[in-house]
Amino acid sequence: MCSLVMYGCPGSRQEPEVLKEQPAEAVPDAEVAEFCELFALPQMDYSRENEVIRKHENLASILQSRGVDYQRVFSVSQKARGVFDIRRLRAGNPYTLLYAPGASEPSYFIYEENFRTHICFSLTDSLWVSRAEIPLEIEEKFVDITISSSLWQDLEEAGYNPLVSNGLSEVFAWTVDFFGLQKGDTFRACYQAYLLKGKEVEAGPILAASFIRSGRTQKAFRYLQDSLAGYWDQDGVNLQRAFLKAPLKYSRVSSGFSYARRHPVTRTVRPHTGIDYAAATGTSVMSIGEGKVIERTYTRAGGNTVRIKHNSVYTTAYLHLSRFASGLTVGKRVAQGEIIGYVGSTGVSTGPHLDFRVWRNGKPINPLTMESPPAQPIHKSNMESFKEYIAPYRRGLEPESYKRIALQIIRLAGVHFN
Numbered sequence: 001m002c003s004l005v006m007y008g009c010p011g012s013r014q015e016p017e018v019l020k021e022q023p024a025e026a027v028p029d030a031e032v033a034e035f036c037e038l039f040a041l042p043q044m045d046y047s048r049e050n051e052v053i054r055k056h057e058n059l060a061s062i063l064q065s066r067g068v069d070y071q072r073v074f075s076v077s078q079k080a081r082g083v084f085d086i087r088r089l090r091a092g093n094p095y096t097l098l099y100a101p102g103a104s105e106p107s108y109f110i111y112e113e114n115f116r117t118h119i120c121f122s123l124t125d126s127l128w129v130s131r132a133e134i135p136l137e138i139e140e141k142f143v144d145i146t147i148s149s150s151l152w153q154d155l156e157e158a159g160y161n162p163l164v165s166n167g168l169s170e171v172f173a174w175t176v177d178f179f180g181l182q183k184g185d186t187f188r189a190c191y192q193a194y195l196l197k198g199k200e201v202e203a204g205p206i207l208a209a210s211f212i213r214s215g216r217t218q219k220a221f222r223y224l225q226d227s228l229a230g231y232w233d234q235d236g237v238n239l240q241r242a243f244l245k246a247p248l249k250y251s252r253v254s255s256g257f258s259y260a261r262r263h264p265v266t267r268t269v270r271p272h273t274g275i276d277y278a279a280a281t282g283t284s285v286m287s288i289g290e291g292k293v294i295e296r297t298y299t300r301a302g303g304n305t306v307r308i309k310h311n312s313v314y315t316t317a318y319l320h321l322s323r324f325a326s327g328l329t330v331g332k333r334v335a336q337g338e339i340i341g342y343v344g345s346t347g348v349s350t351g352p353h354l355d356f357r358v359w360r361n362g363k364p365i366n367p368l369t370m371e372s373p374p375a376q377p378i379h380k381s382n383m384e385s386f387k388e389y390i391a392p393y394r395r396g397l398e399p400e401s402y403k404r405i406a407l408q409i410i411r412l413a414g415v416h417f418n
Helices: 016-021 030-039 059-064 068-078 151-157 166-169 380-397 397-411
Strands: 003-006 047-052 094-099 108-112 117-122 127-133 135-145 185-196 200-213 216-225 226-232 252-255 258-262 268-271 276-278 284-286 291-300 302-307 314-324 339-343 353-360 363-365
Touching: 030 094, 030 108, 030 117, 059 068, 059 108, 059 216, 059 252, 068 127, 108 397, 135 151, 135 200, 151 166, 185 380, 200 380, 216 380, 284 363, 291 314, 302 339
Parallel strands: none
Antiparallel strands: 003 047, 047 094, 094 108, 108 117, 117 127, 135 185, 185 200, 200 216, 216 226, 252 276, 258 268, 276 353, 284 339, 291 302, 302 314, 314 339, 314 353, 353 363
16 A cells, blocks of 8 residues: 655745644654755655555556656656666665645655665656765764674674674784684774664774783774774784785684594595685685785696785685686786685585685695784874874773763663664
8 A cells, every 4th residue: 555645845835724724743744855855856745655666567657657658757767877777676665756736646756775875756847867865874882792602693682783793803804713702702892883864774994992802902993094094903003914814704614724634525534734614605705815816726626726825935725616706817916805716615525615725935834823914003103193093992992981881872872773
């Protein structure tokens, strides 16, 4: 069923006799007012009809069923070129039709592409199509979580936005093994939350964070140096390393580094000089550092394999891939974090996983225990500014200070994140 509501935009002309006919509880239509502001529509007493795209419906069928002639539909469809592909109207997405006072045909068709983006089709004499995004509010929020099961689940169960885990994994990607989080590990963080109409819809960048394990604390602060954002500790040491801690996200170590492992398929005892990460087929695999692809091949044992030479010391390999990344060729230079392939079970394998290997000066080493030198620290010329900038965040990450701020935010919010 569709709904037809009669209200007006703020500032529209309102005749006294019309007001007397309004029910006592009538209030201005906030949705209509929002569309008027978002698309700079003429302000008048529009009637509003809300509906959703039905299966097999398209722009022409929707508008023609409301009395809009074919020629006008065709003309506004032409205006949409370069703004919105009308073939991408998605079943289930909402739309709104606005009718001018006394009109039997809609003046505007407004399609909700996603929770924030709307497309407005003007069906008036001046045909036009415009895309607009509802502006987001930015608010700094805090999380304080102690691991009991997993970072994502613990954040969600505590009422925080679980997407904060993505930001934390990026901040500490070079210093914390997220596949080896232990019960009792603690994360505290201040991050930018993006709100739409008062509801958090996106988790922005982490501004400051700390990771505590067994009484030892690793802090991270976001700072712009040379116009680029990075993360440094309180002494200005760059938390970014030459290599990422792991080549993929959201997985688990299924087999460790060993010189005497019984192979699960051949049952023979032989060295396994790598780490197996169990993950779903198709999971993205990243290069842990910048380097040049020196091998992209298929072998009977390792299946689809990529080997990357990072410098004169380090080389890495990624085995059993289901497929290679598009455009990956021998000789190509890849960036740190660039996708090079996808988890699979090619070669001699019992199931989908990534066999990840590292060599230092030609000798295999355990990827979980290798150390990587930090990237460039805070410049001496920026140190005073850096110290001044992070000072309030350092205080905010202290346990007592943090708890006071967090409790205040929870009291003000009154509800958990949904």
